[in-house]
Amino acid sequence: MAEQEGRQNHSDFDLSSAVKSKDGFWRDNNGILLRVSASDIERHAYCPLSWELAKQGNTGQGAAVELGKLKHAEIHNRVSEFKIKQSQFKRQMIIWTWWFTVIIAIAIDSVVIMMIDDVMLYPRDMAKYLAMWSLSVLIAV
Helix, strand or coil: CHHHHHCCCHHHCCHHHCEECCCCCEECCCCCECCCCHHHHHHHHHCHHHHHHHHCCCCCCCHHHHHHHHHHHHHHHHHHHHHHHHHHHHHHHHHHHHHHHHHHHHHHHHHHHHHHHHCCCCHHHHHHHHHHHHHHHHHHC
């Protein structure tokens, strides 16, 4: 069996039939170990199609490779644009959240101040209520 494992050819090894054995290694239907190098994992993580083509013995030449490079560049540009827009969105959400918080605080203050005229509240009592309200807002945030 060790002789078979040494002669394993990547192009004829069917990865879809590989299953995890009891010893923790992946094997095909014939019991041959699946050989995967660190560069195989890196290539598969970067582009599964490129990895599959290399496994089948194709070289990195031709019009398809150039088309693949263009597609990868396009995907990179889209992801970069998305990340920029995502950070802008987060920044704007923080700004708008603060603005709405300020507007709500001013609205509550104006309602409370209007109530001072209608209810017999002394300024000292009002100061206590506002201080308690501000502490509760600070704790809630």
